[in-house]
């Protein structure tokens with residue numbers, strides 16, 4: 001059976017600057033949060049390959065764009081590396097060499113008939129701002145981010161029509177200040193909420209700027225809401241799922257789409273003495289400058305149950321006070337990544353955005369399957385036979401088309417990732433691409449079976465399910 005892909009539906013792929021570019025041309029003092037974390041803490045240079053060269057997109061973007069053209073991608077999303085865009089983050093002195101690279105990439109994509117979508121931050125907070133201002137704890141960083149956006153729009157908004165402020169803005173502070181698994185290993189929920197708020201504020205200020213300057217395009221944010229299912233239909237399990245949703249999903253979705261934080265979030269924060277700095281003026285800016293559209297990254301579901309643990313009241317408040325995570329027995333797994341496979345999340349998210357969030361336009365901006373030891377799946381001609389990826393994409397895209405049919409305002413599907421690339425968590429261990437990067441052979445590019453298949457889906461506008 002076939003499903004028809006609607007006209008103008010996006011069938012694209014994504015990546016990010018840090019995960020592909022490599023450090024060629026990077027100057028002293030241009031480290032980002034990820035560089036510093038990698039150098040000081042992570043050390044997962046899988047078999048010696050890490051972000052230093054990455055896929056060398058900085059020098060080899062032309063080859064990748066040629067593959068995008070061959071496959072027929074409609075859109076390609078990547079980020080501008082904020083840490084590399086300036087030689088001084090405060091005076092906003094642009095690194096012209098890096099800015100020229102961005103210019104070249106945009107022009108190459110357009111010439112190849114692939115529409116660029118750019119994100120202003122995909123975990124690339126400059127380390128210098130982290131050190132001087134404690135990162136997003138400070139309103140000064142909000143101001144500098146808006147200044148960065150202004151320069152970027154002046155240079156590129158004539159050709160780039162689709163923008164995102166952040167990719168998955170909740171992730172860093174959750175690892176750093178909620179779970180305390182990254183430097184400075186300090187559990188500090190107040191700081192976590194402050195970072196959330198400042199990223200919400202920065203987004204709405206950039207939305208205001210983009211609209212005020214009347215650019216011909218759209219501005220949004222890429223979120224990673226985790227579709228959360230309760231273990232059972234009991235009130236206690238349902239409450240646990242609601243609480244997870246409140247702290248991890250609605251904390252960004254509600255202010256950025258509806259214009260206000262959920263009242264319950266403030267009540268819960270107050271109950272646990274979590275205060276953070278915000279003003280009425282900031283809440284007004286948020287109310288008046290909601291995003292034009294959303295990017296939504298979906299890989300796996302989250303399942304929760306009522307908490308069984310006894311909470312130690314002497315430990316700082318953590319949202320896990322309200323829930324325990326739960327692993328569904330017999331669930332389908334991507335064992336390389338340790339993520340459950342449950343395509344229904346795409347449909348459920350689409351319907352939720354329709355029903356609860358004013359049917360805001362959205363793109364499935366990331367979805368994909370990272371697999372280790374992919375070379376073992378190579379046939380005699382050296383083509384990776386990644387049928388598991390074809391199956392994964394088919395199932396998720398099919399649910400997206402169902403959501404579209406049911407009236408969800410979804411605009412398309414973007415695979416993570418176009419080529420294999422560096423993962424902040426696992427370097428090159430898990431491969432995600434339609435295009436293989438042969439690390440041992442000077443990073444030679446070649447299409448995987450999924451690349452040929454994707455090309456077919458795009459040219460025929462049909463998905464065989």
Ligand code: BG6
Nearest residue numbers: 167168297337370423424425430
């Ligand atoms: C997304 C991120 O959440 O997941 C990407 O936006 C990331 O940057 C992708 O690479 C896959 O996750 P991982 O941890 O396997 O690289």
